[in-house]
Amino acid sequence: TRPGITMNDCPESAQVHRADFADIREAKIVKGRSINLALSHRGRQALKQVGMEDTIVSKGIPMHSRMIHSLNGTQSPIPYGKKGQVTLLMQRLDTPHSAETYSTTKLNFAHKLLNWSTETGAMTFLRADGAKEEIQADLIVGCDGAFSAIRKQFLRQSRFNFSQTYIPHGYLELTMPPINGEFAMKPNYLHIWPRNTFMMIALPNLDKTFTCTLFMPFDEFENVTTGDQVIEFFQKYFPDTIPLIGADALKRDYFRLPAQAMVSVKCSPYHLSDKCVLMGDAAHAVVPFYGQGMNAGFEDCLVFNEIMDQLNEDFSAVLPEYTRVRVPDDHAIADLAMYNYVEMRSHVNSKWFLFRKYVDNTLHMIMPRTVIPLYTMVTFTRIRYHEAVKRWHWQDKVRHYIVHSSLYKGL
Ligand SMILES: Cc1cc2nc3c(=O)[nH]c(=O)nc-3n(C[C@H](O)[C@H](O)[C@H](O)COP(=O)(O)OP(=O)(O)OC[C@H]3O[C@@H](n4cnc5c(N)ncnc54)[C@H](O)[C@@H]3O)c2cc1C
16 A cells, blocks of 8 residues: 555554545545556466456556666667566556455454554554554454564564665656646556666556656755756756656656655564464565565465465464465565666666577577576566576576577687
8 A cells, every 4th residue: 555645654653643544545645656556467366366356457557568768868668578468557546445345354444553462462553533442363464564563573572583774765756747638658668767876767547647756866866956956957867758747847746755765674484473474565575676565465465375275274384384485485576676676777778688688588489488587487477486586597597608608609
């Protein structure tokens, strides 16, 4: 649900306001905050399992390729994978709650978790009317995001590993309006303006706008303090976007919100006895450069469900097994997202990168089972993330060998 709505992720405050932890479908959208998410194979498989794939996918915009915008305004597409391999762009707010259709499910919004007991499993919530409510649960599934209140109790346990890393970049979002009721740029692409140490991307929305996200070191954001400096900066690095966003809107919207921080969180184990388990960003917040955060969270549910089936829903066996299986994969996607943070803003500019992509795709065509490009493994398959990384390193060696021996023979 984050971070497009007015919800308070900070459990410290002793108050819960009406908008805090509210029903996402009724929450107010904050202009300049992200509302779209790329949904790919892993997320779709989880949705399929709960009978929601078609409903959700029908509301998505398919994206086939990256579109690289160079400084001189030329645009060159880099397809993601084979024909038919698409990522779907979803609106965060447009998703119905299928859980609501089950008579055994009760959704409580505007309940802020204050604390819970690792001994009894009792949870204390603060309601919007100021009253506290205690709830006892057989199993607590902590899906309360990167700054998880549930995870706080894990930090007090011996042998719980935890790390969090803020990257030096922040992000800021701008809106590119439609032109004559149509998208201002080609809609079925992830548009990228890679500029080495920073970049901008643009993703289409159902209302024919694009959300443009500028990722840049905080220091650089601090150097741009006036409307004229914004225009000067865009003139230098993203000149083609000025007429599309509009100079006045750019000057205004750039300062609407401060740049937002991005954090990567790793921890282990994901469970605490047979009482509590972490999923989604609470277990593994990743930087957004692989478009996998939500997908990995959805896959957590799928893996958990598979293990529940295998182990006859015995929580004392399921929870440790879920940790064993899932931790290496989530840690791998956290690392890959960090890797893509450099690839997207810098490598896509290089001829060597494009050549490597070409060799990978050619090898994949010749040996589709043996060589699979990393992006394809991550985005369009359910190959475990950590296995995808292993295969990638192995494939890298094979490619290296082929390229170098061809060059040698050519000489
Ligand atoms: C700029 C950006 C772009 C992204 N793009 C993509 C993308 O394209 N594709 C993709 O797969 N992922 C993307 N992500 C990642 C994705 O947004 C997250 O991985 C996903 O939202 C995590 O879902 P979650 O349910 O685990 O946590 P959250 O979405 O953070 O939800 C946590 C929920 O817990 C509630 N909560 C928190 N504390 C408490 C408390 N004390 N009591 C009660 N409730 C509480 C919050 O209100 C919230 O509703 C992006 C992230 C960012 C920042």
